[in-house]
Amino acid sequence: xxxxxxxxxxxxxxxxxxxxxxxxxxxxxxxxxxxxxxxxxxxxxxxxxxxxxxxxxxxxxxxxxxxxxxxxxxxxxxxxxxxxxxxxxxxxxxxxxxxxxxxxxxxxxxxxxxxxxxxxxxxxxxxxxxxxxxxxxxxxxxxxxxxxxxxxxxxxxxxxxxxxxxxxxxxxxxxxxx
Amino acid sequence: xxxxxxxxxxxxxxxxxxxxxxxxxxxxxxxxxxxxxxxxxxxxxxxxxxxxxxxxxxxxxxxxxxxxxxxxxxxxxxxxxxxxxxxxxxxxxxxxxxxxxxxxxxxxxxxxxxxxxxxxxxx
Numbered sequence: 493x494x495x496x497x498x499x500x501x502x503x504x505x506x507x508x509x510x511x512x513x514x515x516x517x518x519x520x521x522x523x524x525x526x527x528x529x530x531x532x533x534x535x536x537x538x539x540x541x542x543x544x545x546x547x548x549x550x551x552x553x554x555x556x557x558x559x560x561x562x563x564x565x566x567x568x569x570x571x572x573x574x575x576x577x578x579x580x581x582x583x584x585x586x587x588x589x590x591x592x593x594x595x596x597x598x599x600x601x602x603x604x605x606x607x608x609x610x611x612x613x614x615x616x617x618x619x620x621x622x623x624x625x626x627x628x629x630x631x632x633x634x635x636x637x638x639x640x641x642x643x644x645x646x647x648x649x650x651x652x653x654x655x656x657x658x659x660x661x662x663x664x665x666x667x668x669x670x
Numbered sequence: 671x672x673x674x675x676x677x678x679x680x681x682x683x684x685x686x687x688x689x690x691x692x693x694x695x696x697x698x699x700x701x702x703x704x705x706x707x708x709x710x711x712x713x714x715x716x717x718x719x720x721x722x723x724x725x726x727x728x729x730x731x732x733x734x735x736x737x738x739x740x741x742x743x744x745x746x747x748x749x750x751x752x753x754x755x756x757x758x759x760x761x762x763x764x765x766x767x768x769x770x771x772x773x774x775x776x777x778x779x780x781x782x783x784x785x786x787x788x789x790x791x792x793x
Contacts (some may be wrong), residue, residue, distance in 0.1 A: 503733060509788050519728045527724050537729040541727040542733045613719070628720035634685075649686050654682060657677070659719055669715045 496559030497552070504551060515544065518560060522567050525630040529571040529622065532578065539574060556664075561636035564626070568640055595640040606670060612662045620655035627652055674705045674740060676712060683713045 495512075496517065502510035510647075519540055527536035543566045552562060613621060626632045626640065638645040663669045673696060681687050682695055699706050 506735045511731075515731050519731065521696060523726060523728050528722070528727055533724070533726040536726060541729050545734050548734045561721070591776070609718065610722060613722075624719065629722075649684075653681065653684060653686060656716060656719060657680060660680075660715055663715070665694050669718065 500547070500552070500559065504548060511548075513593055518563055520630070520642065521631055522563065525564065525569055525625055528572045528625045528629055529568070530575045532574075535571075535574050535578070539567060539570045542570060547627055555641075557639060558636055561632065561639050564630055564632065564636070565640045568626075581596075610662070610668055612659050612666070615662065616658060620651050620658070623648060623651045624655040624659070632660070673702065674708075676708070679705070679709050679712045680716065683707065683716050 494513070496514060499510040499514050503514060522540045522543060523536050524541050527533060530536060530539075543563060546566055547563060555616070613624060616624065623637060626637045627634075630637075632640070634645055634648050637643075637652075638648045641648065643651075660669065678691075678695065679689075682692070687695065699709065
């Protein structure tokens with residue numbers, strides 16, 4: 493399988509197929525990640541598009557490390573900027589959730605459970621929440637998160653541990669887990 | 671037998687354990703069904719944190735147009751000028767308007783007056 497860097501180089505020479513490979517590989521993960529950071533679906537879609545266009549236009553200064561981390565770094569900074577700009581932050585409490593393949597009652601219960609879960613994640617401070625989102629929704633390794641956030645890997649690990657532990661305790665208190 | 675505490679099991683789930691600690695847990699878990707069960711529970715509870723599926727569309731992102739070279743841009747401008755000229759010419763021909771031809775015309779200025787000596791003085 494061709495590397496992402498190789499695909500980007502071909503796309504920059506006009507190869508539409510290579511471009512589509514990159515978009516299919518990375519856009520869903522980036523969209524989810526930006527959405528959970530900003531709380532806005534419209535912003536997530538716009539920023540994912542902006543991220544890809546910026547990476548295409550500027551091109552990488554080097555091809556060291558993971559393309560995925562490079563892309564996420566660009567996306568993450570755009571997401572933070574957008575979140576700062578949005579005066580009325582659309583809380584993650586209002587996340588639209590996919591209906592599961594179940595009965596209407598099961599769907600309602602599922603939606604309530606997910607709404608509670610989003611409130612719990614949203615209650616973390618930014619430093620812990622962003623790491624949790626990158627790990628669970630951005631599917632990044634600790635090394636990548638460390639590179640994206642420019643933090644020592646030990647800090648990333650300890651913050652993730654704290655974030656998950658705190659969320660588990662809150663989920664326990666709400667009776668969402670035993 | 672000392673069981674593994676929840677924090678240590680959570681570290682295992684999050685892949686935060688150092689190699690030595692991981693091996694020590696492996697040895698314990700291989701003979702302890704209680705800790706194995708607890709590990710599965712913590713793993714399930716942790717996975718819940720990543721289970722939100724937002725109802726958002728992934729945008730279609732077309733291949734952006736790459737920056738062209740200067741020569742390409744100049745060629746594009748030249749092509750547009752040629753197309754514009756040809757189209758203008760074709761329109762003027764089809765509308766039946768005859769072309770106006772401007773012929774240079776020399777205008778003669780005032781004739782030179784004869785010298786005064788040629789005039790006869792009348793008494």
